[in-house]
Amino acid sequence: MRTLGAGGAAGALRRFGARVPGAPVTVDGSPDLTRLFRPLRLAVVGAHDKRAPFDFMFRQIEQRVLKSGGVIFPVNPKLDTVFGHTTYPDLLSVPGDLDVVVILISDVVGTMTQVVQKKPKFVVVHATGFGEGGSEDGRKAEAELVAMAHGAGVRMVGPNTNMNMFEVLDEELTPKYGIVTQSGHQGRPLAAAQDLGYGISYWVTTGNEADLGLADFVDFMARDSDTRAIASYVEGFTSGESLRRAVRATIEQGTPWVLVKVGASPEAAAAALSHTGKLAGANDALDAFFTQHAVHRVTDLDELIDVTAALARVSSLPTADGVAVVSASGGTNAHLVDVLAGSGLPIPTLSERTQERLRELIPAPLGVSNPVDNGGYALLRGVGADIVDVIMDDPAIGVLVLPVSEPLPAMRQPIIDSAVRAHERGDKPVVTVSLMPSSNDPIFQEMTRRAIPYARNMRNAASAVHALLNHPARRFPDGVAPLAPARALAAPVGDPVVLDERESLRWLEERGLQSAPQVFVATDGDLAAAAEEVGFPVVLKAVVPGLTHKSDRGGVVVGLNSTEELTAAAATMSREFADDDLAGFLVARRLTGGLELIVGLTRDPLLGPVVMVGAGGTEAEALADTAVAVLPFDDARAGEMLRSLRIAPLLGPWRGRPALDGSAVVEAIGRLRAIAESGDVLELDINPLLVQEDGVVMLDAVVTLVGTTTGAPRNG
Structure with missing residues (x-):
């Protein structure tokens, strides 16, 4: 993850301050609302x-x-x-x-x-x-x-909208977040969060979005001086272009967007469609889009409220990725670190210098490595705020998470003092978290009065930290949103052209990918010569245009060690595919060892080309271990995709076998990215892609090209 130094974080956040209250928000292509x-x-x-x-x-x-x-x-x-x-x-x-x-x-x-x-x-x-x-x-x-x-x-x-946009909101509550929802009922709890002291700038329920839609309202609020963050309940998007326009505004203005997006299950997608007539979109592709564009997706409205309000309240961005925890309870520390680390957040050990300084304030044997256990004694001695200063001075720490539930009434004010010190430093954010939230809690009331980020449970605190680390002003400090090539996003026209395996491998070889040594033969009379050329043992594959899962019908036989076995296998295939358009056979050298992956490309109707990598072979669908990216993305993102797989550890040294060439996989993903950017491919599967100690090799592939109105490939 790219990080910013203190100057970079402050510079990115200055985009907030550059917005002048009451200034026009008219932007080219976006209506002034x-x-x-x-x-x-x-x-x-x-x-x-x-x-x-x-x-x-x-x-x-x-x-x-x-x-x-x-x-x-x-x-x-x-x-x-x-x-x-x-x-x-x-x-x-x-x-x-x-x-x-x-x-x-x-x-x-x-x-x-x-x-x-x-x-x-x-x-x-x-x-x-x-x-x-x-x-x-x-x-x-x-x-x-x-x-x-x-x-x-x-x-x-509208139509099919209500009057939420005209509700009278509490102008005194600051800072504020905006609300854009596709359901009035689901937006009601977000607006009712004013009772918790959270300010609301605007609330709109978009209805059918026949004209003005979610993107227009997100765009407007992102550019509004009173709106520090945006919360949304989303069922679907009217178009990929409008979604990209919305995220472009949030990135340009450094305004974080947090949303609940339903439709992850087929049942929810169907319900969303019937409610507003919008497509839910492919869940994994949307997740990738959100991740790549610093949009933070949450699971429910409770999390949505806490995270959005926390983002609205911060006055600084993390200067590092590390997260620190300090409290008066070893048990609370252990539980909280479990939640934070379990969500993927880094909990680094504090530097030796930091631990030395903490030991001057906290008696042994209480832990000072991270999490930090002050045992409560330090709080009662009035050094809680000093402990916070020492922890936040550590350059590896970007965010402090501070539990604020009081174990004893005498600790109430010291806990408040610690939270206030952390917040008012202004160089790194703090997220406070309660274990027993109540609007009557004096600590909660003080956090509200001082607009200090506050989460009502540990899960929400972890989510808020993730959102801070991926804040658009941190991810894109120059305020420039990534743009996919227009050609890649253009809707395909004409009938698709499906290449058989031989044509697919040749097409991909022309674009820099390598396949296993193999020979195509039109008749079984040439099998022996082909096997002699590639060398036994061999793999025999039927070449049948339009057939993608050959192995399901016996169209792939591996481990053939003689001409007799090869001829017999070909005869069996000829009988099996007698009623199909059998074009011939591929005789390929059998390669062993390594790791089988699948890499591919498809087109999402909302987001355009989607590049995928995952566990490959005949069990690929059953394993369902995949990661995807949408355009545009770079090699760093490709590496993240690869490392996120459950089978990723198998790329390293394994039971006496040397490490495999992960960099070659990243390069292969990059070649698929270039293919996606061309806009010439509708679908592409390389399965398996064999990862070896030195390089990768395609063992099978199917390519479907975008056609033209004449039926020919657009770029064959």
Whole structure:
């Protein structure tokens, strides 16, 4: 992982300070949503003061508009007033220009005919019955709304959205995070976290995203001066381009984005589709995308709240990857280190100099190597804050995790003092963690008052530390988002062209990959000469265009030691594939030893080319030990993919066998990356790729090229 020195971390965080409160956030290609969230002139079509839930909705909108210093115009031909406001019979009767029109009634299309004449900046559509159900009629009706709005220069939220964006938020709570959700119900706990002292800048539920969508709101909040982090509940993405645009904004502005993304299971993906009509996306590819773009994925709303609030509160970035723990309890230390290290966080031993300084403050035999056990005595002696200083001075430490549950009332203030010292140093972040969270806890109240990062359990604390180490301002200190080649992301056209194994291996050899010595023969009469050329023992493989799993039908026979065995195997294959388009046979030298991997390339409909490496051979699917990356990525990421595999230890020295050539695997992944960047391949499997002591060799491969409208390969 790339790390920053103190100057680099501070420089990256300065991008936060460069944002001026109240400054315009208009960016090329991204709409300025200021007047959507802070409207000065807003009309509500279908306003009511006695009919639920429209009475409640109107009141909610009214409070937000008035707090913005604006004017609200209720539209209802059947009422004279709504909560004391004069009503108008139709939208065209409302005087002057409008920032926002909210449509609460079901006659959306009829109302839109007046919207296009009134030309507000935004229209918000509450009604359902459009594209969310997946029906063709619903999608057509939704497209009609968008066409009408765009024809008048109007941007639309919804349909199928609620009024969360107009809720009155507590302006006094700082720092703040923004909320973008695809479910109002799932967003409610995030906003209710104001009761825990967490500030909220904006909250929007995106609805069907027929026009304005998740990416637009994330983009806006990432550039907003009041928003220090963004929390999202996500069911799906409308397009890969919009997702990339959202992460580009978070990287450019150094604004962390934390999200719950459902759809990991087929059942959840189906539920998400039925809810908003969005594709869930391939889970492993999305995980890779998030990791590569410093987006932090969490498992539930509780974790989402703690992590996002912690990110909003930090005033510095880690200057190293190491994590330190200090508390008054050896048991707490052991438990917390188990959770932190178990999540993959490094817990380095403190330097000898640091331990010497700690021993001056902490009596033996209490541990001072990391975790640090102050035994409580040091706290009672008033040196807890000094201990924090010594630990955070260690150059290997980037984040301090500090349990703040008081074992004794006398330790309450010393614990607070330690947390305050760590936070106010301002050079490295601290994450405090409670073992018994309560809003009545004086320590919690002090952490809230001072805006010190606070987690309500150890898991959430570990997640917050991961998010800090992968903060976009730390990962991308120059604020430049990685861009995949446009050609690679372009949607393929034409019919795919599937190469047989012989053609696939030759195609890959032309691109720098090596295959085992082999000879193709069209008839069994040439088998003996082919075997003599490559040398026994050999492997015999049937060449059948379009057949990818030959071994399932006896199309691969290994360990043939004579011409007689070779001829007999070929005869059996000829009978098995008599009804197939058997093109001939490949006679290959049998290579032994090494480790079999699979490397491949596929296209995700949302994210484009996805490169994969994993445990290979005939058991590859059963083992399911794989890692993936999306474009763009570098060799360092390829190395991370390889090391993340469960079988990665087998690449090292193993039971008397020398280490295998892992660098050659990284190079092979790099060649697949170049192929992916060309945009010429739809799918590619090399299985197995045999890793030897010196180099890698392809033993089998299937390549499917992107076709053209003429049916030929785009680049064969």
